[in-house]
Amino acid sequence: MTTPTADDARIAAVPARLAAVRARIADAARDAGRDPADVALLLAAKTLPDAVVRAAVEAGATLLGENRVQELVSHAPALADLSPTVHLIGHLQSNKVAAALPWVACVQSVDSLDVAERLSRRCADAGRELDVMVQVNVSGEPTKWGMAPDEAPGLAAGVAALAHLHVVGFMTVGANSPDAAEVRAGYARLRAVRDDAVGSAGLQGATGLSMGMSRDLELAISEGATIVRVGTAVFGPR
Ligand SMILES: *Cc1c(COP(=O)(O)O)cnc(C)c1O
Numbered sequence: 001m002t003t004p005t006a007d008d009a010r011i012a013a014v015p016a017r018l019a020a021v022r023a024r025i026a027d028a029a030r031d032a033g034r035d036p037a038d039v040a041l042l043l044a045a046k047t048l049p050d051a052v053v054r055a056a057v058e059a060g061a062t063l064l065g066e067n068r069v070q071e072l073v074s075h076a077p078a079l080a081d082l083s084p085t086v087h088l089i090g091h092l093q094s095n096k097v098a099a100a101l102p103w104v105a106c107v108q109s110v111d112s113l114d115v116a117e118r119l120s121r122r123c124a125d126a127g128r129e130l131d132v133m134v135q136v137n138v139s140g141e142p143t144k145w146g147m148a149p150d151e152a153p154g155l156a157a158g159v160a161a162l163a164h165l166h167v168v169g170f171m172t173v174g175a176n177s178p179d180a181a182e183v184r185a186g187y188a189r190l191r192a193v194r195d196d197a198v199g200s201a202g203l204q205g206a207t208g209l210s211m212g213m214s215r216d217l218e219l220a221i222s223e224g225a226t227i228v229r230v231g232t233a234v235f236g237p238r
Contacts, residue, residue: 209224
């Protein structure tokens with residue numbers, strides 16, 4: 001007999017926690033007068049062993065988010081038989097573009113024209129196209145990646161002009177604050193950026209809003225999130 005490990009405990013808890021998060025999303029969508037089917041659940045897989053992420057996909061999760069290319073290239077091949085859709089949600093260094101690209105359907109964390117141009121060139125080489133989101137720093141916290149809200153439309157327009165990329169929306173990591181009004185204001189800001197952008201050339205498809213995490217997904221959904229990114233509530237504390 002083998003001793004149960006911390007990973008075994010996490011794995012055992014995943015199906016019920018996943019169901020609880022789905023129920024939170026459905027309740028929040030209904031409270032906001034929205035269709036729960038319009039809010040996708042992305043599971044943030046950072047720091048987790050392959051087996052724990054696998055348990056979530058086996059329990060029905062279809063969309064995964066990876067922060068680090070190093071983890072992406074471990075998780076993605078280990079889960080390839082289950083074909084989850086994988087988005088990059090962490091900062092992408094230019095020198096990691098080539099390693100990341102084969103595994104991802106969307107890069108949500110585009111925060112410079114330089115990285116976007118590299119992605120587009122690599123896509124050209126690979127004969128493919130790629131969905132991207134522009135990451136916006138709505139809280140202004142200096143530790144967070146992303147463009148300032150005022151500069152995001154300009155970057156989005158530049159990215160939209162690249163031949164192999166499709167801008168499908170905007171992503172933010174909300175304020176790390178106990179003040180719900182402050183968190184909500186940030187999400188409303190991202191929605192305003194999105195609403196302005198979709199009226200511009202090349203950005204009609206940029207309707208997505210990736211915002212909200214374990215602690216605040218209800219706020220994000222009430223402000224229009226189309227993707228919430230959840231780690232802790234499904235996998236337990238990191
Ligand atoms: C970790 C992470 C999440 C999920 O955060 P939780 O609080 O664990 O739900 C969402 N988005 C990004 C970019 C993350 O790094």
